[in-house]
Amino acid sequence: MSIDTDTRRTPGEEAPATPAAPEGPWRRLRFWALCAAAAAVAVVALGAVAAVATHDGREARNEARGPVITERPQEAVALWREAVDAVGDVPHTVIYLHPLKPGAQPPPGLPRWPAPGEAVLSPELAEQGRQDGITDRYGRFAGTIDGSGLMAPSERFAYVRTAQAPDLGDGQPWMYVRGFGETYPMGEALYARPLSRVLLGLGVLTGVPALVLLVVAARVRTRGDGLRFPEGPWHRRVLLAVREAALPVAAGTALALLPWLAAVSTDIALPPTGYALNSADLGGAWPLAGLALLLSFALTLAVAAVAAVARSLRADGEEPVAAPLPAPVPRWRLIGCGAGVAAIAVSQYLTGDAAPAVFLGGTVVMWVMLPSVVVLAARKLGDALAARGSGAGRAGQRTAGRWTAAHPGPAVRLTTFLVVGLGLISLLQVLNGDTGDKAAAARSTEARIGQSVLSVQSREMTPAIIASFTRSLPAGSHVLALNTAAGQQESLLQGSCAALRSLRLDCPATPRTATGGDRRFWEIRNWYGPTISVQAAANGLRTDKLRGSLIVLTGSPGGRAEVERAAYALLPAVNVETFGETWLVGAATKERQNNWVLLFGSLGLALLLLAGGVSAAAEFARHYRGRLTDRHKDTHSLAFWYLTVPLVAATVLAVAVTAWHAVFFIALLQGGGFSSTALAATVGGGALVAWMVGHLSGRAATRLTS
Structure with missing residues (x-):
């Protein structure tokens, strides 16, 4: 018996005389898909509870210490x-x-x-x-x-x-x-995000993929793979559907309790954010957590049961009919996708509000029309596989190619899932990574001179304190005073002749515009210029309370800690920093928001990959018709070429589109960046899912032919 290669009949439909496929592997697919979906929905629900409980606990403790x-x-x-x-x-x-x-x-x-x-x-x-x-x-x-x-x-x-x-x-x-x-704004309260924003990020980046997985799992076929709906009133069908879905949904909901129990037992840091949850906050939220689990269980069970009943009602009385070949992709959809791509590319050359408007418009159009392009690409891939399989005499590859050309749904769905999911994550990363020119200049300064020059500033700096501070520094350090008069552009740098000469500057008795100097002085001028006068300090150093600071030339690579120790011993609340460090700290604080994007987004991408894998396996189960072959080799080949190869291609295509899209967004903003690690991890995760789906589906089909 050989593999059926007729693609005019819908591959999932049987001829009237053909018996239904046996129960077994495909029913287990629905079980585990519903279990995973229930766990995902419950985890998101418990995540929302954790966010609310953590927010309330943080607010209470901040108020208590204010x-x-x-x-x-x-x-x-x-x-x-x-x-x-x-x-x-x-x-x-x-x-x-x-x-x-x-x-x-x-x-x-x-x-x-x-x-x-x-x-x-x-x-x-x-x-x-x-x-x-x-x-x-x-x-x-x-x-x-x-x-x-x-x-x-x-x-x-x-x-x-x-x-x-x-x-x-x-x-x-x-x-x-x-x-x-x-309540007083201090500590983490200075940088906290509103609870609504946290819930929005969790909902969009993780909750929506969990719902996608739920819908995909609920749509896995029940008729013909283990669940038989008797004819009769609709409520009998509902009860049977609920009974069939209750066990996997309950198991998945129970699995979601494991991370919650771990977080209640001890303070757990969330990678890659480094933020540690307070176990006491979560421990006091048991009633809300229990309610969230009940609601997630009810939602998952209802969706699974409704989908099963609706499918059974549609199937009643249907007779297998020959399906026409799939319609060609409308040309206007391909043109529309091309227009969206062109708008994204052109947006970086526009100015004002038109640039982001055109970019966002092109993005939406590209996302909406992209599935049609993927359909066309999948059909081309299927035709190529079928031709190569026919030429090489490989029945599995030939049939897989024809199935792919006739029904490219798995590749289309996975590509669409990933392009939108990865696109949202990369755009958020680029936005958070756009930290401005000052931060970029500070990074450049740090790269050139490291921490060899420090700024020390305080409104309580007196000549006596400056003298004590200078004496407490380790050997090899130099201290200069830098002051800028109100309304003037030129700053005055004063210090001992030894300090000025260490910067390769002259040591004039009266202020003189500096020329020359080493690279440390050029960095000082970059931040305090555009021009700087220098003068030997005859009677000690002093700084203006508002516009003055000390410049410390550290004598060793690890000298910063000693400078800080000496400064804080004399003055509380003194600022010891490298040039532009305030901008670097602010930029890093903004960039750390990407860690939350990665946390929620990585979970969401994993769920989307799983949804794509489940959808592909269900499609294979629908097309595979009992004992299509007695050759196990052909069965595994069919699963590999119909599932693994297109899914890997879909993942690579989605990552390539995302990277291209993000590069143009960076060009539009003239700053920012996205995680290439996340893209590489997506490719690896997609390849792993594709291999597992192909391997397990091939094994399941082999059992049916044994």
Whole structure:
């Protein structure tokens, strides 16, 4: 018996005399597809619960630690001051405290007030900043902050008490507080995104793919592969459909509980974000989690049952008929896709609001019309496979090619899923990666001179403090003062002759416009220019409170930690940074949003790949008609050429379209970037899914021919 190669009859339809395919492998396909879909929908539902519970817990803890500010010194229990620092490109909040009344309650998370010169850090800050000297940057390390005082276990936060009592002179930045318990924007609250945005990202990037998988799983055929609907009232069909789908849906919903139980048991960091969930927040959300599981179970079961009943009602009384050959793809759809592609390409040459409007319009048109192009490409691929199979005498390849040409649905659906899913992810990544010219300039400066030049700035910098700071630096370091007068473009750089000459500058007694200098000076001029005058400092250094800063030339590659330690020992809330570091920190904070895009998007892409695989396997089951061949080799060949090869081609095509699309978006914005790793992972994941679908479908079909 040989493989049937007639493509005029719909491959899934049997001639009246042909018996129905046996039950077995194809019924298991529906079982596991519904199980996976139920797990996906439940995980998304529990993810939404986790987002809500985490948001509420964060808000409560931030309110509990927020200072209650007062204007009446007599009722104050402490002096309070806020500053922002960074380890690498990750910022953190530093709170300076000075208790005023014995027995006053410290902020939540602290067992006691820090002693003079002590610093208490969050566990994440202490761990991640250890190599940067964070544990002794602000003073003696006195332990870590308890979780009750942190918005999240992964928050970077510090409480510091200065070695000396604060100076409360005119213009002092210290505030009087009479306790703690009011909402105050600090710590992670400064960079938090609204709950609505988190839920939107979860819903669009993960929830929608989960629903796609649910619809695909529900549409897997039941008639002819294990489920028989008796004739009778519709409610009997519904009960039978519910009974058939209940077990896989319940199993999938139960599987979704495993990650939730793990997150309730311990604080889990979410890769690649590094954000750690607070297990106590999730542990207190059991009622909402239970409701979410019930709703996801009911939704999945309802969709599966309705799809099965609707298909059985449509099938009643149908007689197998010869299906005409598929209609050709309308030319206007191909022209429309080409117009969308042209609009995307042309948009980068436009200006104003027209450019993004044309780009987005072209994107929508391309996405809508792309399936027609894929249909045409799949038919060409199928014809080529059929021709090669016929020429080589390979029945499996020949039939697979004809099936692909007649019914290119698997490749079309997977390509469409991935192009839209990958497209959304890459566009969001490009938007978040567009950090501006200042950040780009700061990166260039860092690449050229590293941390060999630091800026140290504080409004409380006095000549005496500058002198003490200079003496505390390690040998080989130099300190200069850089001031810019109000309304002037030219800055004045002053320092000792040794400091100026280390930059290869002259040492004039009166201000003189600098010429020459080494690459460090050129970077100073780039950030503080356009022109800089230099002068030898005869009577010590001083800086303007608003427009002045110290320039420190570090004497060793690891000198930054020593500079920071010396600066913080003399002044709280001092800024020690490389040129443009503020822009780098801001850009990195924005770019880290891409980690959430990758988290939600990667889950969504995995679900889309799974949906494409299930759809392809179901299509194969529908086309495969019982004992088409006695040769197992031909059966495996049929599955390989009809499933594995087109699915791999569809994945590669989707990734290529996405990469091309993202490159033009980068050109439009003139900045940003996307993750090539994500694209490569998609190709690898698509190839793995394609191989598994082809292999397992071939094995299932072989069992039917045994």
